[in-house]
Amino acid sequence: QKEVEQDPGPLSVPEGAIVSLNCTYSNSAFQYFMWYRQYSRKGPELLMYTYSSGNKEDGRFTAQVDKSSKYISLFIRDSQPSDSATYLCAMSAPGNTPLVFGKGTRLSVIA
């Protein structure tokens, strides 16, 4: 079992839709959870950062962490064509441990 599982998609939605992106993980030591957005052949861009469990909202984006289920989500409201990108979840344990990334979900928002 991989440490972090993420459905690669592709996911195609109409403009204005609510998008739900998810990752599951197996390492119960993970405490820090991030979402990155990556446009084609560009560097990943940090989108959301959450420590431990709970929700975090930033504009149209909401990140949720459910540590009991080892499941994290990113919701995008009122999706726009400019949201079309690959979304990568990432997580790490406390201390000097590197981020572990999911393989990414490719999202297309159709105008």
Next chain:
Amino acid sequence: DSGVTQTPKHLITATGQRVTLRCSPRSGDLSVYWYQQSLDQGLQFLIHYYNGEERAKGNILERFSAQQFPDLHSELNLSSLELGDSALYFCASSSSVSGNTIYFGEGSWLTVV
């Protein structure tokens, strides 16, 4: 713009050759990370340096090596290149040693022919 600078952006080289990728971290960041991204493997952690010292090693091949210099820039050396080494190589930096939030450069696209 993340503030992390990588050069070169693209390079094409032949099998068996050696290349050096360079990274300048964000101003003030002491941690530098190297990642490899290929279509089938996703983002794979290679190595982490903090203030000149190696702090963690991931799936880095013996043919690959890295270092971080006193001015905090870092270089990733790839030698005896094989076709399978073709990938995007990313550098990322962080202000702390734990690196819970890291910021990526635009990557160096390596093609081995």
